[in-house]
Amino acid sequence: MKFDTPATTNPIDQLKVIGKPTDRIDGPLKTTGTAPYAYERHDVVANQAYGYVVGAAIAKGKVNAIHVLDAKAAPGVIAVITHENAGKITKGNFNTAKLLGGPEIQHYHQAIALVVADSFEQARAAAQLIRVDYERSDGKYDLAAAKDGAEKPKAGGFGGDPDTSVGDFATAFAAAPVQLDATYTTPDQTHAMMEPHATIAAWDGDKLTVWTSNQMIAWGKGDLARTLGIPKENVRLISPYIGGGFGGKLFLRADVLLAALGARVAKRPVKVALQRPLIINNTTHRPATIQRIRIGTDKDGKITAIGHESWSGDLPDGGPETAVNQTRLLYAGANRMTATRLAVLDLPEGNAMRAPGEAPGLMALEIAIDEAAEKAGIDPIEFRIRNDTQVDPEKPSRPFSQRQLNECLRLGAEKFGWSKRSATPGKVRDGDWLIGIGVAAGLRNNLVTKSAARVRLDQRGIVTVETDMTDIGTGTYTIIAQTAAEMMGVGLDKVVVTLGDSSFPVSAGSGGQWGANNSTAGVYAACVKLREAVAQKLGFNSADATFADGQVQAGNRSAALADAAREKELVGEDGIEYGDLDKKYQQSTFAGHFVEVGVDAATAEIRVRRMLAVCAAGRILNPKSARSQVIGAMTMGVGAALMEELAIDKRLGFFVNHDLAGYEVPVHADIPHQEVIFLDETDPVSSPMKAKGVGELGICGVGAAVANAIYNATGVRVRDYPITLDKLLAKMPV
Amino acid sequence: MQSSKDFDLSRRTVLVGATASAAIAAAPAGAHAKQAGEPALSKFSLKVNGTAHQLELDLRTSLLDALREHLHLTGTKKGCDHGQCGACTVLVNGRRINSCLTLAVMHDGDEIKTIEGLGTPDRLHPMQAAFVKHDGYQCGYCTPGQICSAVAVLDEIKAGIPSHVTADLNAQPQLNATELRERMSGNICRCGAYSNIVDAITDVAGSQA
Numbered sequence: 048m049k050f051d052t053p054a055t056t057n058p059i060d061q062l063k064v065i066g067k068p069t070d071r072i073d074g075p076l077k078t079t080g081t082a083p084y085a086y087e088r089h090d091v092v093a094n095q096a097y098g099y100v101v102g103a104a105i106a107k108g109k110v111n112a113i114h115v116l117d118a119k120a121a122p123g124v125i126a127v128i129t130h131e132n133a134g135k136i137t138k139g140n141f142n143t144a145k146l147l148g149g150p151e152i153q154h155y156h157q158a159i160a161l162v163v164a165d166s167f168e169q170a171r172a173a174a175q176l177i178r179v180d181y182e183r184s185d186g187k188y189d190l191a192a193a194k195d196g197a198e199k200p201k202a203g204g205f206g207g208d209p210d211t212s213v214g215d216f217a218t219a220f221a222a223a224p225v226q227l228d229a230t231y232t233t234p235d236q237t238h239a240m241m242e243p244h245a246t247i248a249a250w251d252g253d254k255l256t257v258w259t260s261n262q263m264i265a266w267g268k269g270d271l272a273r274t275l276g277i278p279k280e281n282v283r284l285i286s287p288y289i290g291g292g293f294g295g296k297l298f299l300r301a302d303v304l305l306a307a308l309g310a311r312v313a314k315r316p317v318k319v320a321l322q323r324p325l326i327i328n329n330t331t332h333r334p335a336t337i338q339r340i341r342i343g344t345d346k347d348g349k350i351t352a353i354g355h356e357s358w359s360g361d362l363p364d365g366g367p368e369t370a371v372n373q374t375r376l377l378y379a380g381a382n383r384m385t386a387t388r389l390a391v392l393d394l395p396e397g398n399a400m401r402a403p404g405e406a407p408g409l410m411a412l413e414i415a416i417d418e419a420a421e422k423a424g425i426d427p428i429e430f431r432i433r434n435d436t437q438v439d440p441e442k443p444s445r446p447f448s449q450r451q452l453n454e455c456l457r458l459g460a461e462k463f464g465w466s467k468r469s470a471t472p473g474k475v476r477d478g479d480w481l482i483g484i485g486v487a488a489g490l491r492n493n494l495v496t497k498s499a500a501r502v503r504l505d506q507r508g509i510v511t512v513e514t515d516m517t518d519i520g521t522g523t524y525t526i527i528a529q530t531a532a533e534m535m536g537v538g539l540d541k542v543v544v545t546l547g548d549s550s551f552p553v554s555a556g557s558g559g560q561w562g563a564n565n566s567t568a569g570v571y572a573a574c575v576k577l578r579e580a581v582a583q584k585l586g587f588n589s590a591d592a593t594f595a596d597g598q599v600q601a602g603n604r605s606a607a608l609a610d611a612a613r614e615k616e617l618v619g620e621d622g623i624e625y626g627d628l629d630k631k632y633q634q635s636t637f638a639g640h641f642v643e644v645g646v647d648a649a650t651a652e653i654r655v656r657r658m659l660a661v662c663a664a665g666r667i668l669n670p671k672s673a674r675s676q677v678i679g680a681m682t683m684g685v686g687a688a689l690m691e692e693l694a695i696d697k698r699l700g701f702f703v704n705h706d707l708a709g710y711e712v713p714v715h716a717d718i719p720h721q722e723v724i725f726l727d728e729t730d731p732v733s734s735p736m737k738a739k740g741v742g743e744l745g746i747c748g749v750g751a752a753v754a755n756a757i758y759n760a761t762g763v764r765v766r767d768y769p770i771t772l773d774k775l776l777a778k779m780p781v
Numbered sequence: 782m783q784s785s786k787d788f789d790l791s792r793r794t795v796l797v798g799a800t801a802s803a804a805i806a807a808a809p810a811g812a813h814a815k816q817a818g819e820p821a822l823s824k825f826s827l828k829v830n831g832t833a834h835q836l837e838l839d840l841r842t843s844l845l846d847a848l849r850e851h852l853h854l855t856g857t858k859k860g861c862d863h864g865q866c867g868a869c870t871v872l873v874n875g876r877r878i879n880s881c882l883t884l885a886v887m888h889d890g891d892e893i894k895t896i897e898g899l900g901t902p903d904r905l906h907p908m909q910a911a912f913v914k915h916d917g918y919q920c921g922y923c924t925p926g927q928i929c930s931a932v933a934v935l936d937e938i939k940a941g942i943p944s945h946v947t948a949d950l951n952a953q954p955q956l957n958a959t960e961l962r963e964r965m966s967g968n969i970c971r972c973g974a975y976s977n978i979v980d981a982i983t984d985v986a987g988s989q990a
Contacts, residue, residue, distance in 0.1 A: 074913035075905060077921030078928060080856015080896035087855035122819055167850065168841040169820065241860045241868055241922040241971050290858070290922025291971050323861040520920030520972045675916045675974060682973025707865035707969065714966040718975040720958070 048572035050495075051626025054731040058594070059571065064532040064539065065736075068671035072539065073288075073524045082288045085260045086245035086320050092256075095247060096125055098163050098309045098319035099170035100301065101177050102156030102329055103148055106700030107186035107393045110149045110159060110179055117176040118162055123169030126312040127177070128161040133308050139270030141298040143365040143396045146274065147305065152181070153362060154395040155701035156328035161305040163313045186393030187360075188700040190335050193390035194358045200389040206369035206404065209389075213441050214382035216341075219352035223343025227419040231340065231411035231766045233370075235693035235702065236333040237326075238400050239712050242290020244330065245320035248306035255310075256283045259303050261547075262292040263556035264515040268549045270299040275307060286547040289557075292519040293683075294399035297558050300330055327395075327705035332693060334359040334368045334397030336407050340415040348423035350380035350434045355412065360392030368397065369404035373490045373747070374412055376635060379436035393700055399558065401683060402743035405491050406750070410687060410768060413487035413751030417758065427755070428456050428465065431488055439633045448632040448732035451663035452488055455639035455726065459486070459661040462724065463641040472762035473780045480645035481780070482656075483760025489638030489748035493665070493730075493739040494561040495629050498569030499552035499622030502531060502577045506616070508597060508609030510535050511543040512573075516554035516566040518546055520679075521742055522672025523562060529669060530567040530736070534574035536594030537608065552620060560636075560740025563668060568623040568734035577619025581611040623734060632732050636664035636744045640681070640752040646760045651772035651779055653757060655685055659722040660749075665730035665739035677745035678721040684749025686713045692769050825889035829854065830898030840886055845869045847885035848895060856896035856925045860969070867968035870926035870933075871895050877933035879967075896925035899932065907988065908932050911981035919972035927968045931982045934964045935989065956986050 059065055076082035089095070103110075115127040130136075130149035138145050148157035160177055164170035187193050202208050220226065246259040255277065261267040264284050272279040289296060302319045309317035321329060336359045343352035355374035359367050371385035400406070420430035432453045439445040460466070468484040469475050475482040500514035512531050518524045528542040535542075545551070552573075555565035582589035587601040597608050611617055628634075643657040660677050667673045690711040693702040704710045729737040750768065758764050763778040820839040827834050829852060838847060845862070848854045848871070857880060860868030864882040871880045872894040900906035905913070908928050918924040938954050946963040947954045954960055961979050970978065 070913050071916065073921070074916075074918070075902035075909075077918055077924050078896075078905065078909040078912045079900055079902050080854075080858075080925040081902060082921050083855065084858075084922065086859070087849065089853045089855070166820070166839060166842075167846060168839045172841070239971050241866060241920065241969065242858070243860070289920060290860075291920040293971070320859070323863060323865070520918075522919075671916050675919055675972075675977060678976050679919055679973030682975060683971075706863060707861045708863070712969060712971060713973070713975070714969055715962040715975050715979070716966040718962075718973070720979070721976040 048575065048621055049624050049626060050734055051628065054735045054737055057735055058534050059736055061533060064529045065668055066666065069525055069529060069539065069669055071522055071525045071672060072528050084242055084288050084290050085247060085258050085286065086318055088247050088258045091247065091258055092249045092316045095316045095318050096163050096165060096313055097167040097170045098161045098305060098317050099174040100158050100305060100319065100321060100325060101160040101174050102325050103152045103159050104179065105152055105181045105183045106155040108152050108182045108184040110152060111182050112180040113149065113160065114178040115160065118173040121169065121173035121176055123165040124162060124173045125165065126163040126309060128305065128308045128312055129159060132312065135276055137274055137276060139274050139299045141266055141270055143362050146299065146301040154328065154393060156325050158301040158305060158329060161309050161319065163309045163317050186700045188392060188394055188695055188697045190337060190358065190360045190390060190392065193360055193392060194337055197358050197388035197390035200367045200387060206367065206372060209387035210385060211375055211441055212384045216352050216354050216382045216384040219382035220341055220343040220354065223351050224346050225344040225419065225423045227342045227415055227422055229340055229415060229418060229766060231338045231414060233336045233407040233410050233768045235335045236400060236687065236691045237693055237710055238293040238295030239707060239710060240291030240293055240295055243320045243323055243326060244296065244300045244302040246302045246306040247316060247318040248310040249316035250310050253277065254281050255307055256285065257303055257307060258285045260289045260296055261286045262289065262296045262517050262519055262558055264517065264547060264549050265553045265556065266297065267299050271303055271307065274299065274304055284549040286517060289517055289519045292557065293401045294403065294558065295330055297399055324706045327693065327702050327710065331396045331398035333400035333403065334361060336368050336370045338370055338411040340411060342415055342419040344419060344423050348420065348425040348430050348433055350378055352382040353378060353380045354384045356386040358388045358390065359397065360390040361397040362393065363391055365397055368407060370408035372404045373408050375441050376439060376633060377488060377490050378434040379440055383440065394695065401680065402491055402746050405747045406687065409487065409489060409748045410750040413748050414754050414766065417755040426470065427486055428460050431456055445631065445633050448634045449663065449665065449728055449730045450637060451726050451728060452637040455637055455661040455663050458724065459639035459641050459659055463659045468759065472759050477645065479648055481648050481760040482643065482645055483756040483758065484643050485752045485755030485759055487640045487748035487752035487755060489640055489744055491560060491636050491744040491747045493564065493634035493636055493733055494559050495625045495734065496555045496561055496565055497622055497624045498555035498565040500554065500570045500573040501552050501618060501620040502570065502573040504577060504581065504612045504617045506609060506612045508537065509541055509543060510537055511545065512570055513545050513551040514554045514566065514569060515549055515551045516546050516562065517557045519557045521557060521562060521676060522669055523566060525672055526563055526567055526668040527570050530570045531574055534571060534578065535608065537597050552622065560743040563740050564734050564736055564738045565623065567668060567736045567738065571735050572621040572623045573619045576621045577617060580617045580619055581608065584611040584617060628732050634733055634739065636739045636741065638662045638744050638748060640748045642752040642756045644753065644756040644760055646757060646775065651775040653689055653770065653772065655717065655753065656719055658719060660745060661724045661726065662741055662744055663726040663728050664741045664744055665728055665733055666737045667725045668736065668738050670725060673725065673741050674723045676742040677723045680742060680745025681721055681749050682713050682718050684746045685717060685753060687768060688750040688753035688770055690769050823886045825886055827888055827891060827893055829893045830895060838885055840884065842885045843881050844883045844885045844888055845880040848880065854895050854897055858922050858925055860923065867930060868923050868926040870929045870968060872929055872933060877930055896929060899928065907985050911984045915977045915981040915984065917974050917978040917981040919974055923968060923970045927970065927978055930965055930968045934961065935986055937964065958983065
């Protein structure tokens with residue numbers, strides 16, 4: 048189905064099932080421990096052996112020799128895989144560094160060996176017996192030091208052009224009566240999803256099946272075939288349950304490749320989970336940024352010049368963190384510039400983490416806006432409203448399809464009690480606590496991408512959806528079931544959803560908050576096909592047929608839906624494909640984030656006391672699971688603001704705090720009750736679902752809202768994340 | 782004070798204790814360790830969710846791996862294997878522990894309750910039902926640990942066991958959000974369902990009161 052004109056009224060608009068806060072259909076499985084994750088598939092293939100991964104102990108250089116004889120001789124060991132016996136390995140299209148290192152080592156904890164044994168304990172013990180002679184090379188591990196040598200990266204990918212310019216930024220900024228020129232930093236962060244990357248691999252002749260944990264089934268299948276040099280059709284990838292991803296499982300990773308190699312050499316199925324202390328340096332992370340923001344306004348606080356430059360680093364041939372992108376869209380201003388620079392660093396691979404670009408970009412931009420508003424003497428909400436734009440400010444012929452940022456901010460201000468905020472910082476106390484309130488805007492684009500599904504109707508009237516779409520905790524199972532139920536006129540109890548299998552039609556996958564809208568639009572398209580087949584079978588004109596309560600009706604004729612499949616199952620298969628509506632319109636989602644913090648007047652300990660997000664993100668398909676996406680993202684935003692930071696050993700080139708004890712993420716005690724409000728919105732430009740995404744919008748701006756609240760509480764402006772008490776203590780009000 | 786030699790010895794003793802072959806594996810490169818025998822096994826029994834299991838396992842097997850890899854009770858999750866995340870929380874003789882931090886052989890005769898022993902998809906435990914109702918999970922991987930912890934937390938409060946945030950150690954601990962958040966903080970949820978999890982536990986606590 049081609050979607051190239053805005054949606055009109057369609058069966059989804061009935062909202063009998065869609066739009067309801069339905070409990071997740073996978074909830075009973077997840078809460079009883081019966082939802083099977085990758086490493087747990089004892090049921091799928093017999094005689095599974097255990098793999099244990101060895102990571103490189105240097106950041107850059109080469110392996111001169113790898114001594115595996117002791118490991119091979121250890122009890123229970125079946126095979127040891129290294130670059131010497133792995134066969135030809137081609138780097139995947141989505142990988143920057145090779146997944147099996149040696150002799151060249153590109154980053155610390157790059158996998159260099161897999162030990163396969165009868166038991167996990169044996170594999171682990173034998174792995175300790177591998178000795179490696181390394182030759183260490185000098186590397187670059189310090190973004191600040193590499194910044195001046197950073198270059199303009201190639202255009203392409205999701206980031207678009209690295210640099211943009213409109214009007215005459217330099218002249219307008221120099222002439223502005225109110226000027227802000229400040230530099231902000233965000234640190235390297237890691238996804239820290241709860242389920243380690245894990246895979247069971249089994250060969251049947253030259254056919255390979257992997258049960259794994261992956262957000263993007265088709266990407267993983269393609270890159271696994273490419274890496275091994277085998278035809279794509281010989282690879283099947285199965286990933287029905289995924290214990291969190293956040294971008295860390297977008298790509299083929301070492302667990303999949305090593306399990307496949309191990310199984311080939313061991314001649315039996317092999318299961319591999321990346322050990323937790325290995326994951327942070329072995330896999331991808333969100334790269335650190337240095338961001339310079341300049342904002343010039345007139346005396347009324349109208350932006351006349353806005354400039355945003357960002358520096359980040361990655362391995363050779365890697366990509367930048369696109370932290371300037373939201374600045375191209377969020378506020379008006381006639382004179383503007385953005386610039387992206389990329390340094391070569393020899394740290395582990397930088398790549399996407401929840402809201403890549405916007406999450407760290409808004410952490411900087413939305414402090415800068417708070418600072419600019421203060422300099423202009425204007426309330427920060429009013430400042431944002433004055434600088435609203437309903438068109439793409441770089442290309443004013445492109446309107447936003449929907450943009451209710453002002454409404455988000457106004458409603459949030461009312462609900463959160465913004466009027467009680469002291470404009471002067473450091474003035475509100477509650478016992479030992481200094482209290483502050485902060486706000487930030489959030490923007491995350493709606494990305495449209497094709498997505499397919501197959502829908503079956505059987506003689507019992509059961510509707511079964513098949514698509515390689517994934518549910519990474521997002522609620523995909525449930526919203527796809529709601530879509531199919533709405534389209535076919537049945538209850539949720541008549542719908543079965545099967546996901547995450549590369550033998551199913553290729554979907555959008557889970558990333559960039561594009562999953563919900565695109566995958567349900569694909570199911571919509573497949574259901575349209577199935578409705579046509581049903582109508583034809585029943586002898587109805589499909590254009591007139593209505594589907595409701597398990598019945599199909601046209602004119603004064605009616606039949607049970609199941610009757611259409613009485614002789615033979617009916618199948619509808621189709622996908623959604625998009626025209627150029629995303630070129631004609633800027634499609635984005637918006638949020639107003641509100642945070643109240645308390646800062647201990649003596650110790651500068653920071654506690655988040657209240658949080659509210661008001662979101663405008665198209666039709667909300669399931670307010671319960673969508674709200675969970677937003678509160679989860681708000682929680683990760685608190686982590687980014689207050690604690691998350693990969694500490695770099697700049698001599699040896701690795702992330703030191705590479706486990707869940709050293710890398711701090713929010714726990715229960717860090718997070719208060721959270722409120723989320725969705726504005727009533729439908730976006731017919733987006734898809735037949737009229738939906739957009741929320742999973743990344745929820746994190747966009749949260750960090751800055753926390754930072755601005757801390758400033759409001761204390762009068763101390765911290766521009767280097769995370770905001771820890773040591774950065775406040777010396778400047779705290781007495 | 783131990784000398785470094787003593788330390789070295791005692792550390793090796795621990796490793797050797799784990800497998801009869803380790804002493805040989807630590808011998809010079811190329812030693813014929815393979816013939817040196819299989820891992821040290823031990824026979825013991827666990828009563829898991831009311832069912833007695835006779836096991837003979839490598840001494841190094843954690844309680845977590847005994848459950849997941851040998852009894853195929855995979856509801857208990859391995860998030861870190863280092864006692865840092867809480868995904869492996871189970872109830873041993875009624876008290877919650879991280880099953881990754883304890884060896885299975887240490888639990889001979891113990892009564893273990895896992896997420897599978899609390900309820901099933903058709904007969905959910907009230908805490909499981911409350912997690913579904915309040916959407917107290919997203920990816921689901923930390924969820925069994927959260928639920929086992931939550932069940933134990935309510936028992937701990939009922940038993941009068943204080944926490945870091947209990948103001949008066951001589952008084953019965955309060956059942957409020959602050960106490961729940963403190964006591965649940967060993968269970969990380971990276972999806973960030975905390976606000977909903979506290980709502981779910983509060984719901985169950987209220988209906989029990």
